[in-house]
Amino acid sequence: MNTNTLENSVTEVIFQLEKVSVYYGSFEAVRKVYMDIPKNKITAFIGPSGCGKSTLLRCFNRLNDLIPGARVEGKITYHDKNLYSKDMEAVEVRRRIGMVFQKPNPFPKSIYDNIAFGARVNGYRGDMNELVEQSLRQAALWDEVKDKLRENGLSLSGGQQQRLCIARAIAIEPEVLLMDEPCSALDPISTLKIEELIQQLKQNYTIVLVTHNMQQATRASDMAAFFNVVTSEEGKRSGYLVEYNETIKLFNDPQEESTKEYVSGRFG
Amino acid sequence: MTINNSSRPQTSKQKSNFDVGLSRRFALDRIFQIACWTAVIIGLVALVVLLVDVVIDGLPRLDWTLLSEFPSRRASRAGLKSALVGTIWLMVLTAILTFPLGVGAGIFLEEFVKDTWYAKVIEVNISNLAAVPSIIYGLLGLSVFVRLMEPITGGRSVLAGAMTLSLLVLPIVIVATRESLRAVPDSLRQAGFALGATRWQVISSQVFPLAFPGILTGTILALSRAIGETAPLITIGALTFIAFLPPLSLEGLRTPFTALPIQIFNWVSRPQQEFHTAAAAGIIVLMVVLLLMNATAIWLRNKFQQD
Numbered sequence: 001m002n003t004n005t006l007e008n009s010v011t012e013v014i015f016q017l018e019k020v021s022v023y024y025g026s027f028e029a030v031r032k033v034y035m036d037i038p039k040n041k042i043t044a045f046i047g048p049s050g051c052g053k054s055t056l057l058r059c060f061n062r063l064n065d066l067i068p069g070a071r072v073e074g075k076i077t078y079h080d081k082n083l084y085s086k087d088m089e090a091v092e093v094r095r096r097i098g099m100v101f102q103k104p105n106p107f108p109k110s111i112y113d114n115i116a117f118g119a120r121v122n123g124y125r126g127d128m129n130e131l132v133e134q135s136l137r138q139a140a141l142w143d144e145v146k147d148k149l150r151e152n153g154l155s156l157s158g159g160q161q162q163r164l165c166i167a168r169a170i171a172i173e174p175e176v177l178l179m180d181e182p183c184s185a186l187d188p189i190s191t192l193k194i195e196e197l198i199q200q201l202k203q204n205y206t207i208v209l210v211t212h213n214m215q216q217a218t219r220a221s222d223m224a225a226f227f228n229v230v231t232s233e234e235g236k237r238s239g240y241l242v243e244y245n246e247t248i249k250l251f252n253d254p255q256e257e258s259t260k261e262y263v264s265g266r267f268g
Numbered sequence: 269m270t271i272n273n274s275s276r277p278q279t280s281k282q283k284s285n286f287d288v289g290l291s292r293r294f295a296l297d298r299i300f301q302i303a304c305w306t307a308v309i310i311g312l313v314a315l316v317v318l319l320v321d322v323v324i325d326g327l328p329r330l331d332w333t334l335l336s337e338f339p340s341r342r343a344s345r346a347g348l349k350s351a352l353v354g355t356i357w358l359m360v361l362t363a364i365l366t367f368p369l370g371v372g373a374g375i376f377l378e379e380f381v382k383d384t385w386y387a388k389v390i391e392v393n394i395s396n397l398a399a400v401p402s403i404i405y406g407l408l409g410l411s412v413f414v415r416l417m418e419p420i421t422g423g424r425s426v427l428a429g430a431m432t433l434s435l436l437v438l439p440i441v442i443v444a445t446r447e448s449l450r451a452v453p454d455s456l457r458q459a460g461f462a463l464g465a466t467r468w469q470v471i472s473s474q475v476f477p478l479a480f481p482g483i484l485t486g487t488i489l490a491l492s493r494a495i496g497e498t499a500p501l502i503t504i505g506a507l508t509f510i511a512f513l514p515p516l517s518l519e520g521l522r523t524p525f526t527a528l529p530i531q532i533f534n535w536v537s538r539p540q541q542e543f544h545t546a547a548a549a550g551i552i553v554l555m556v557v558l559l560l561m562n563a564t565a566i567w568l569r570n571k572f573q574q575d
Contacts, residue, residue: 061462063458063461063462066457066458066461068383068384091464091465091466092464094461094462094463094464095463095464096464098462098463099462101455101458101459101462103455105453105455105456105458105459106459107456107459107460107474108456108478117460117463117465117473117474118463118464118465121463121464121465121466121469121473122463122464122465165459168459168463169462169463172463172464
């Protein structure tokens with residue numbers, strides 16, 4: 001039995017996915033996903049490589065629009081509005097739904113400009129210095145960089161760069177933060193810092209977190225979705241949602257055999 | 269088992285699956301190194317011989333009159349003034365025409381229509397255009413810029429010459445622009461888009477500044493190809509005897525012109541030895557201008573890379 005909807009929950013739903021499939025050309029990368037993503041919670045996507053979890057994540061801020069041939073079928077609603085309808089501007093969607101990438105990708109500019117860029121392009125009218133400080137504080141980076149805001153963002157360590165990217169993402173006051181394996185390129189100490197940060201950010205943001213790390217999913221998330229891969233006869237791999245539930249239930253009492261095998265570390 | 273195998277001393281050759289043969293592999297290294305060195309030396313020697321030969325021939329004639337005098341029938345009075353000024357005009361005009369057109373086309377092809385079928389068709393065509401002999405561009409310039417557009421260009425004018433040279437180097441600038449844009453990591457574009465920036469905002473403030481030094485270098489290298497071109501200018505009818513300087517005005521664009529390679533070509537083809545000496549001196553001047561341009565390119569690139 002798939003428990004793909006939050007029947008007993010009273011929390012507000014922010015994203016609703018109805019039969020969502022993602023195609024690259026004629027290749028179906030993600031197959032018919034139904035799920036509700038709750039507001040102000042951390043939802044983790046887990047599963048083996050190639051199961052389409054990152055692909056699905058990139059549908060939420062319409063970043064797949066930039067890939068030629070990528071196409072979304074089915075319906076994704078954001079606050080009950082169709083995310084892919086004609087009057088929904090992708091540029092505006094991306095301001096409200098921020099993203100942190102797998103590999104830290106600060107702009108090769110000063111720390112200050114890294115944060116100010118998003119605010120500038122979106123016509124921020126407030127005090128820029130204040131915004132920069134506040135964003136860096138929220139990302140738990142301020143104390144480490146306050147004396148070198150004019151230095152290049154690339155001069156920071158990997159973990160600091162990733163926190164800079166988080167600061168940059170929250171500077172434009174989004175509602176949702178999409179995180180695509182944000183710790184996979186980092187050492188354990190930096191990983192821990194980012195995880196602590198994610199917990200703090202949860203109060204103000206809805207977070208969708210893709211991770212390969214099962215401990216991270218159990219430590220960090222409220223809800224968890226397990227995706228798996230099917231290989232078609234022609235050898236193409238499509239991802240599909242196996243099971244979606246509260247993290248505790250998914251890990252302690254999985255309903256599906258493949259989930260049980262995956263979370264107990266027997267494959268993947 | 270495997271542990272026994274690895275603990276066995278390496279000198280025992282009995283059952284080793286590897287024939288290490290270090291001395292033989294190092295010998296191959298050595299041979300390859302020497303071959304590469306020889307290639308470098310041959311190129312360098314040829315270049316140095318050419319330079320020395322030209323300098324020996326031209327040095328006696330390399331004086332102020334060469335730069336300050338107009339062409340003359342008497343070799344001792346003949347100078348490069350109008351040719352040097354003509355070349356500078358041509359280069360400035362070509363740069364003004366080529367930079368926005370080439371960079372704009374490059375950005376369009378790389379950032380806007382990257383993977384569509386017509387972008388691929390255009391890409392193949394541009395690569396082909398870069399290989400078309402320059403005299404073909406001369407013929408095109410003659411019929412389009414000199415004849416068809418005479419009311420605008422004023423016929424065999426410096427403007428028509430610059431337009432012809434622009435056509436000639438445009439493919440190079442477009443290719444250089446695309447290469448530089450391609451070298452900017454895609455993760456930066458994604459970061460920009462994910463922050464709610466529009467395509468123009470991402471390109472203008474993140475992608476272009478990073479690609480700019482490369483684009484600039486490509487453009488100036490393209491111009492240094494244009495500076496030496498003789499065939500297309502002769503085809504469109506650049507004159508060899510110009511005894512005035514074009515006025516610095518729009519009207520000046522429509523005046524007849526000459527350029528350094530044309531003047532040099534003209535002098536070389538005369539029978540008198542004195543003119544050959546003058547041609548050698550002209551070649552030195554042309555090379556100095558060329559080196560100055562390349563030095564500017566390197567200087568600008570370093571300057572922008574630091575910022």
